[in-house]
Amino acid sequence: MSRKTKLIVILIFIGFSLSAQDRYMVFFTDKFNSPYSISNPSQYLSQRSIQRREKQRISIVENDLPVNQTYIDALNNLGIKAIHRSKWMNGILVEMETSSVNLVEALSFVERVEYVAPGQVPSGGISGDEANSKFANAGAADFQNNMLGIDEMHEDGFEGQGMLVGVFDGGFQNIGQIAALQHLFTSNKIVAQKNYVTNTTIVENSESHGTRVLSILAANNPSEYVGAAPAANYILCVTEGAGEYRVEEYNWLFAAEMADSVGVDVINTSLGYSVFDDATMSYTYSDMDGETAVITKAANIAATKGIALINSAGNEGNKVWRFITAPSDSENLLSVGAIDATGFRASFSSFGPSADNRIKPDVSALGQGTAVITASGNISFQNGTSFSGPVVTGFATCLWQAFPELTNLELLDLIRKSGHQFNSPDNELGYGIPNYGRAYELAFTPEPLENEVLVYPNPTSDNFINLVFPEGFLSESATVTLIDINGQQVSSFHIEPQMSSNRVKIDLNNQTAGIYILRIKGQRTSFKKKIIKY
Structure with a gap:
């Protein structure tokens, strides 16, 4: 989460120079004279991405068009190289000297320049709470899955087959060596990998937070641990670095755009942002209004593309901040709080409401004593909304497989309505613990049957x-x-x-x-x- 304890890591710089240039977002004024057209989206979107839009009756619009290459070339000619680009916000991430900023801002096609990080910020550094860590018996994930009826979904044949899930995190240490995740490699279930911190395709770094998150979703070892959506395909992205700077929000944006173009259905994010190392970038609670934070704006755009977004609410409940962190304030995603085994709010789980007084979190799942697989391959019980979030992501993935006719927002609304306290929501658990049985009844049986077929x-x-x-x-x-x-x-x-x-x-x-x-x-x-x- 945003205000997290940093792990001590060995810093490995891959694909970077060791210059002291700062990082900036350069935003362009337009996409004039683009060689791309909204009438020919196959030039820049996969067929799967196009089909997702068609299924939900979503039009291709201008922000789907790639960034104007002539503008990027003009910056290259000034010795300023693009690292990542955003078509949704029409800008690029660059490294440049402070002395170059005025020169770039003066260009006719540049709308503005935003400072987002100092120099080179190395990767790594999310510490999930590891309290209550211990070895577990067979079926370790059963309890957290069964609370939501995921076991029934699996019995009905819905384990995520045909679905594509994005997992955005700080790193996925040792996923290639963990037995319960080997099926992802042998069956080619990892569709894409990208590290937006180091600008490489290497996501197996020294950070294990994403490994634990991925295990909750994708692990498949029937004798020990089965995740919530073991048959789904996955996109893995590293967006979180060691320091807390706004560049991480933009890394999420870049990752979401890539995942969209590949055709992702659901994105899980066990990250959140409020206070940064550079205080000028920090948000206040009043900014948690669903439209201010950079990552919240990015999430709102992603939702317009038909992607279902699930985000951990935050571990700020017993800290000074106390409230949800961005992008959980977005009305277009599910913010997930944490409960303990008895169904009560975990003390660390962030409170709502959003700053504009909407119910947050949206739903809750087991986040205190959640079974995860660590980078060493061992099963342990750990704490954090980072871990309740992927339980709900797996639930949403399998539920959408069961009801593919739903739009992304209809799916999220159905999950809220399936919560055990939907009729009396609060700002601790939101609409409560979602459930497959209730969701099925709401989605499929408008009136109870007296006699079955x-x-x-x-x-x-x-x-x-x-x-x-x-x-x-x-x-x-x-x-x-x-x-x-x-x-x-x-x-x-x-x-x-x-x-x-x-x-x-x-x-x-x-x-x-x-x-x-x-x-x-x-x-x-x-x-x-x-x-x-x-």
Whole structure:
């Protein structure tokens, strides 16, 4: 989190000169004469990213266009090299001498220049709370997952298949050597890696915070530890350095843009910002209004691209700051607080509300005594909203797989509504502990069923199943949809059962063996059933 204890690390500078030049963001006035066009997004966005927008009816707009290369070239000609670029905010991160700032600001295509960090700030340095660390028995993650019904999601076949999750953190030490994470490498589940601090693709640095966060999501060792979304694909980004400077907020922006272009669905961030080493960059509580902090602005833009954002609320509850940290103040993401095993707020978990008096955090999950896998490969119980956040991220990932028709904001709203105290939220736990069963009922069953649809034979080795409808479905139009384990619709058709013909046969001849979800939605009633074909 922002006001964290720094780890003592061996500083390894990779890909940098040792100059004392400071870091600045240079923002441009426009994107005139761009060779790119919003009508041809395949030039700068992946097909998966385009499809995510199309699915949620999101238009390609000007801030999707890359930064004007001619402006970057002009700075290069002055000896100023771009390190990272932001199309959403139309700017680039550079290193330059203070004496060059006035020269750059005077350029006609430069809107403004912002100082974001001194010299070279080395990577590394998030310390998660490691209190209560001890070895755990088999099924160590079961408790934190089961609190949210993630075990039921897994039983229904939703483990994150086909989903792409971004994890932004300080580093992922030893992930290549941890047994429970090996499937990410053997199955090519890590789609992209980028270190925005060192400007390399090396994310396995000396920092282990991201390793622990990733384990909560992706670990898959059935005899010891299974994460919340073990079948998902992942993007790993290092955005957090050793010092506390605003450049880290911009690193998050760069990472979010890259993840968006690759086609990310969900982003987990176990970081937060309030007070910086340079006091001129620090925020006040009044800045936690959902629109002021740089990273909050970046998160708001990311949400407009159809990405679901989950962020740890902060560990400031028992400190002077006390409140949530940015970007948890955004209304377009889920801020996650921490509870203990009895369901009470962990003493360190940050309070809401946002400065404009919105309920924060949004939801809460186990963050005191959360089971994690450390960089040594051992399982231990540790504390922090850094660890309650990824539990909810895994929940959101699998829930979106189960209900792929939802938009990102509809998904987040459904999670809030599934909280155990949705009808009486507060600024300690928000809307409470989300739950798969409640979310399913809210998303799929608008009215309770008196009688279920009869489905047989199930499981089946035949190439069909039969449906027999109860009275509640008779004489009304209904939609029958079959969805595979990856959340993809494989067939859909309309029916109108009558008293004299209330049996319908569904053809499975073209479907491979596996688990499917059958959904039937009528005008007044709805139904869902897991189908197994051998």
